Amino acid sequence: MRIALEQRRAVSRLRTWLTPLVALAVALAIGGVIVALLGKSPVVAFKVYLRDPLTDPWALQEVLLKATPLSLIAIGLVFCFRANRWNIGAEGQMLVGAICGGGVALLFLGQSGFYILPLMLLAGMAGGLAYAAIPAFLRVRFGISEILTSLMLVYVAELLLDYLVRGPWRDPKGFNFPQTPSFSDSALFQPFFEGGRLHAGALLAILAIILATLVFRRTLFGFAINTLGEAPRAANFAGFSERRITFLVFAISGALAGLAGVVEAAGQVGQLRPGFGQGLGFTAIIVAFLGRLSPIGAALSAMVIAVLLIGAESAQVVMKLPFDLTRFFMGLLLMCVLAGEALNRYRLVIRKEG
């Protein structure tokens, strides 16, 4: 007797919708048992992890704040991944965006003006775009795998940031610690609410969701991306230029990652410093796939990740649960979602050996 996976003939719509919910329920059930074994109440844990971040206004705006850069980057990655172009280097594109935007902020240090922030956003997008164009060019011109080049460029970007904050851009009043001066007010997003931290960056993410959805639903370009990803030969016959699409999806992805970098720099960090990236560009890869490569899905799964992160901090404060439990739970959730996806397309069959 052996167990095998067999492809289902048809994938039902209902099941496709239900899969993530069932996966979440299974992850919660397993997580609940673990929490109970630790001697804490699973009901309270559920409240702290999943309910409070969405109902407490302070926590909710923190969730949106955290989800903003993740959504921006993930939506960009959706363009690449749908076209079967593997941009693994969003982290680097984000950093270069932050460096370019931050450079503008440092240029106008101590000055005020309504134009500074928009200029930073433009510089960040341009920087991310240019940086993403490198792996696109190498792939189109020389056929070099974009997976390797985009990933390696992450480390280059990290070292560039490191060099700048330790050298030319270091805060002269900062006791030699590696960080730039704090940006002036005109170079920062101002919070919507007194005492809160949510800012206009979230609106940019919403704008990105709408535009990206329109591109995929209503434009020939969106159709061309899908076709290139799913059937490259068909795309060729249809006259879609592979080179052009490759460049464009990398450009869009890089620009959005660069924008996310500026949003982080001008939003919550307020300066450039090592460790600035926090791996957001890598987390966004998971976010894009959890969202099934749709812009809205990416935004929703960015929210899920943000809720879990914020729930994790609350759980440590309110329930004194260890941080490792959160990491465990994130991994568990991911496993359940992936297993669900697999079982949605395949079914388990038990075969008797003849």
Place this chain on the structure above:
Amino acid sequence: MFRMTTRRLALAMGLGLAMAGAATAQEKLKIGFIYVGPVGDFGWSYQHDVGRKAIEAAFPGRVETTFVESVPEADSDRAIEQLARTGHKLIFTTSFGYMEPTLRVAKKYPNVMFEHATGFKRDKNVATYSAKFHEGRYIIGRIAGKMTKSNTIGYVGAFPIPEVIAGINAFYLGAKSVNPDVKIKVAWAFDWFNPPKEGDAAKTLIDQGADVITQHTDSPAPLQQAAQRNVFAFGQASDMTKFAPNHILTSIIDDWAPYYVERTRAVLEGKWQSQDVFDGLAKGKVKMGPYVNMPPEVKKLAEETEEAIRSGKLDPFMCPIIAQDGKTVECKGGDRLSNEQVFGMNFYVQGIEGTIPK
């Protein structure tokens, strides 16, 4: 939220009446900690957690402590604010990178008191504190200078920030004071807690001929690597004897407990004020582990050095200090460098080869 408060108030009033004028129901003082690493790193964060437990032991029933671990420095506002808004009245943020976030949150919560470790910016409700770890490094420098046979000592550094640079200088000056031929090689891990990277750095140094290893990173990995290759090394932040009992010489121990207890008492008594504290062996914030695996005369030298620093007779940076470029450093602290000069140190002393990464 409002209902909760009124209920608690009613409860407190009821209790107060019941006790007929006895002390009103005391609210426990809630104290929060933000750690940069996991609480089980056996180094930096672990020692802060030892301090946290000391607070609980010192004021049984009167305090409640909470910690949030592995908080990334660039994304720490939220965790700090989470503590502030859940009624924690005294919050310790225990890494340099929490400086700006701590100040930002402190502005929003003027009635919460903050203590930021190793920073240099203060506010009405933000105090800073640090320890003169370089005093311990001078002692282990002397031990290393005596123990090395290849006259090459390996130093695993975390980041080229002033605290680490001052540590390297103090270590080298200690080693040179007993062994003029000693050379020091520095490898950067560019991380505070990253066991594989720290171990690799130690390995590289041993491959380059170092026969004593010391570290300014948080995990026991360099020490364990040294033990594997049969060379001597030192423990960092906590007593790490158990990780390499036959190859450890001593440990520099961070003891935050007395300071944490003192600051908690200040809050309980309503006497807390913003301040800046930078002290070491004399106040017990820096302690030395047992001196082991060394000949008696080296042990004696180490103990005498420790005593001389504790009593104030000796300092790692006694003037004149000559920088790598050959210029004598201005002496702003009488017969030694001033605290500010040590705190912002960004140059190697003469005799150290190589440059500080920029």
